[in-house]
Amino acid sequence: MENIIEVKSLAKIFGNKAALEDVSFQVEKGETFGFLGPSGSGKTTTIKILTGQLLQTSGDATVFNLPVTSLNKPSYRKRIGVITDNSGLYQRLSIYDNLKLYCDLYDVPTKRIDEVLEMVNLTEDTKKVVSKLSKGMLQRVTLARAFLHEPELLFLDEPTSALDPVNSKHIHDGLRKLNEKGTTIFLTTHDMSEAESLCKRVAFLHKGKIQLLDEPKVLRRQFSDSSVTVELKDGRELNLPGGSKGANEIYKYLSTDQVVSIHSNEPTLGDIFVEVTGRELV
Amino acid sequence: MTFSMKRVMAIFQKDMKDLYKNMYVSSTILMPLIFAFFYGRMDDLTVEVHFVVINLTLAIVTAFLQCSIIAEEKEKNTLRGLMLSPATIPEILGGKSLVTFILTAITIILCTMLTGYEPTNIGIIAIAIVISSLFYIALGTLMGLISRTVIEASVLILPVMFIFGFGSMFVPFAEQYPILSVIDYLPNIQLVELAAAVEAGSGFGDVLGNLGIIVAWVIIGMIATVIVFKKRELDE
Incomplete structure (x- = not known):
């Protein structure tokens, strides 16, 4: 190009x-x-x-x-x-x-x-x-x-x-x-x-x-820690790590039909900017 | 270098509309007309008196108006918009000068009607006034480009208006103080000398020296204006 x-x-x-x-x-x-x-x-x-x-x-x-x-x-x-x-x-x-x-x-x-x-x-x-x-x-x-x-x-x-x-x-x-x-x-x-x-x-x-x-x-993706947030039917929000440990826990909640939503915890560009420069974008 | 009449006219039409709504600037046209009205009530006016009004018009209307137009464009950051557009320097300055030139011509015609000035050779006088107005337009543009705001331009232009509008008042002192002899070479004094010579029967060939000096002022003014304009295209 x-x-x-x-x-x-x-x-x-x-x-x-x-x-x-x-x-x-x-x-x-x-x-x-x-x-x-x-x-x-x-x-x-x-x-x-x-x-x-x-x-x-x-x-x-x-x-x-x-x-x-x-x-x-x-x-x-x-x-x-x-x-x-x-x-x-x-x-x-x-x-x-x-x-x-x-x-x-x-x-x-x-x-x-x-x-x-x-x-x-x-x-x-x-x-x-x-x-x-x-x-x-x-x-x-x-x-x-x-x-x-x-x-x-x-x-x-x-x-x-x-x-x-x-x-x-x-x-x-x-x-x-x-x-x-x-x-x-x-x-x-x-x-x-x-x-x-x-x-x-x-x-x-x-x-x-x-x-x-x-x-x-x-x-x-580069700045993501691969963790996910799982929201459960009883109102709890769990931050679970990536990898097999997190996967096993997610499977446990999914198999018992307790999960409302699962979100990956990718940082926003603002979060990345703060991480890289140490200051907010204002 | 391209030259588009369409772009010149676009800038001219914009300035006409803008000036029509700008009472602060457009009311300055009245001042020479008021002078002309009062001088016109006197009997047997000499050519020098007629040219006090004409030089005043060139200083107040031509130089001041042009200076204010350019200074306002600078102050409001609209000049940069024109500079970043495809318009070239001759197109921008041509468009911006056309309004001043036309208003100058109208004011001078009205002033001469009020004072009853009827030159012996209208052709030579018209050429001399047109060339002089180019100098005052260049001077006004230069002062406008140097100024940061319209208010600053109004102050900066005052000595210019004084020297070029009332310069003939200092001529008698030139004999007493040789350093003031430079006044003789000012375009306003040359214009008066040329008009007096024409009134005494001189032809085009006889006043070429006066015209040459005024043209030299025009060239100097234009070169200085283009240099400053090019500098203003860049931030510091």
Whole structure:
């Protein structure tokens, strides 16, 4: 599979503080790649370097096989979409007028506006002036803007951080549709459930370094202790170890028809992050 | 380097809509008109007085308006959105300058109607004002890019408005203080000299020196603007 992003030994130092240290990873074409880490871990710095908004201190990064330092060409910009913390909207204009501008800049027909507003659940609010929108609605308009031209590569920095669960689900469905159409997605988040539901692979970023990188299910398996929780009809919940000892006990309860449910105790990505880094993902 | 008129017009149309709703900026257009109205009530205005109003328009409307438009784009992080779009620097700056240019042209036409200015050679004067407005647009863009906020831009642009809007007031001091002789080369003073020469019967060839100096200011202004714009494409 072709790599769309390749990063080798990337480092970024602000003053005497290292924001990124020896970061290396690849993102395959068509993949949704999750970059997970708490605030200040270097996620936004990485996106800014990969989108040509910030120069790295050392290391190599290529996007579409082009060094990121030469990514300011319009032909490249047409292929990407970017949402970061500094993606602004025109406050005095309506949602429609904001999106119309970007339709013209990206040479996209204006009928696409209805499609993207459907994706972010804002079809009823087209004429609303941006200055009157809530934080969540602003975030959805910004996302709609990034979806307009169906980019080959979409960089999303905490795309659902200000959204309620219903609207987050709308955005996730929209992202899945885009991904199915071929958009590669580079997603930063500290929401583990978002990462689990969207990402093929995830990287854990902590203190500017990648601590782990793999598929969520592989990581969960790797960090699982193989134990299971058995809920019995008398209300007890038993944590049983894996292996023959646990199997014998489970068999005992099953054969006497005492079992209500059996769950494997795989850790969540959040649990794994805490285990690896010693801190919560907030 | 591509150049898409569609993208230029998209930015222009967006700015027109935005400016229409921005009373703080659009009301500045009234100031030169008020000056022109009062000067227009005086008898026998000299060409220098007519150009006090025109230079004031270039400083207040052209430079200030452009500065505010760019500074607001920076402050609200919308300029970065344009920079990350397929629009090129000429398209972005062209679109953003077109609104200012048109409003400048309208204001100057209204001002000359109010003051009753009828140049001997309207062609030369029009060319000189158009070239001058390009300098003030570049200057406004530069100041807007340097500023972090609209408020900061409003403060930064004040000395610019003072020097270029009222610069002719300092010309008499240039003889007394040689260091001030540099004022003679300012585009606003060159514009007044050119207009006076045209009024005295000079033709296009006679004012090429004045036009050349104004064009040099335009080139310097544009180069500085593009350098700063490119720097602003990157975070520090």
